[in-house]
Amino acid sequence: MSASATLSDLPATEAGAGTAVEATPSFSPLYRQIKALLVRGLQEGEWLPGQAIPSELVLAARFRVSQGTVRKAIDEMATDNLLVRRQGKGTFVASHAEQATQYRFLRLQPDDGSATPLQRRLLDCRRMRAPAEVARLLDLKAGEPAVQVRRLLLAPAEAAAAPRPVVLDDLWLPGTLFKGLTAERLAAWRGPLYRLFEAEFAVQTIGAEEKIRAVAASAEEAALLEVAPGAPLLSVERLTHTYGERPVELRRGLYHTAAHHYRNVLS
Amino acid sequence: MSASATLSDLPATEAGAGTAVEATPSFSPLYRQIKALLVRGLQEGEWLPGQAIPSELVLAARFRVSQGTVRKAIDEMATDNLLVRRQGKGTFVASHAEQATQYRFLRLQPDDGSATPLQRRLLDCRRMRAPAEVARLLDLKAGEPAVQVRRLLLAPAEAAAAPRPVVLDDLWLPGTLFKGLTAERLAAWRGPLYRLFEAEFAVQTIGAEEKIRAVAASAEEAALLEVAPGAPLLSVERLTHTYGERPVELRRGLYHTAAHHYRNVLS
């Protein structure tokens, strides 16, 4: 309903099979155009995470296509993790802010199968002008404002022992996207960071790309992670993006992999 | 045709929608059963990599279902990288033995975007009884025969310099699957290992799971990779499997990540 203004600008489509669609320079099938329109709706916040989008029949009527065509568009978006289908209930905008204990993109696992969640400890949060390298990766102009965050993730304590640090994260965020983000706000937040992004700043993280290396711990890093200086650490540089591949976060994690490993599935 | 004996044992299916299918304890839709039958055909070598499977209409007739149902089964197998569709030509069994320069599962990339392929150098190849840990992971009985291979991958030389080692791989293969594998045969082989597996031993690698760590180079490893002892290296333990999650290779790679990185895409 509120969408019709935006979404009804689909090229007129007569009934019949193999419908030719003009106005698109590079031909793409109807269901892909519908997918594109739906993605645009998500980008523009027409439907928010967790909310239901209109039913397949309603969308089919709106776009003047068959239910099967809408279905194929939604199918692709579901496999893209943009939508979630729930039989009998509807189709919902994927929210990556649910799985309470789950870290969204963290592939680190304990060597024993235990599933005890990691604790967070905020070390630093400050606004600054983005360094050249950071600005380049985040698609910012040189000197634009950025937020830098440093934090630790710790494995819960055994018995009376102190929790052991496992991950040291350094984050840079575009300052314009995260306007009201302060150390106090961060410290008060309980839950995954990406949930904060979505709930407070309407920044939805869709995917990421990581570059992984083995590095030797510097003196400072070693102290924070409680390892010997020069100890081997996993360096994970992550560029997180939202709809349309727009980068929204640069994160450099140092993982202590003595009792954990990074798990990856290839196909 | 040669398949009918194997594949025609699909439960009889009357025309009509929402066909109920018995004989399956946990209900699964028709297209999944057809997918399972097709996968079984692949496992049994009914159609070999690179060959075409029967057309959708032929399969639909054989299974007594509509073309659309077969199509959905094939669609899933295509996204699983088991089949490859080519419009106008047919549907083919995926062969992971093609991309000449491409290493099948190697996610390592040069930091500059250069695409120069790595050179291989075989260090060792011997038959032995599988160590307990290897046997466990490869699903072998203790003491069953195994093949162990050690090799280097090297970045091509700049100018007159010698090529620089980048990856040290240790592999264990089930001896029963790789009967005629000898050092001579390996040394003579030009091309990716996984292509050898497929061409000579009918072992098709479908997927893999990796556990990644940062480790310090031992004296021996350091010498082979031409780094200082104790230098940080990426340890990648890969368990490769064929159809039905059956493990066929255990590989432990040590990556020197000074000028390369492991790239991963998350979603």
Added chain:
DNA sequence: CAGTGGTCTAGACCACTAG
């Protein structure tokens, strides 16, 4: 019960490939 997504069918035309 009505409404939703999930499966299945039957048949049409399009786009591509190859003889």
Added chain:
DNA sequence: TAGTGGTCTAGACCACTGA
């Protein structure tokens, strides 16, 4: 031209959800 996969439609029934 015939055969293949690719797209689209229209309509049926099933399985699940919640009032």
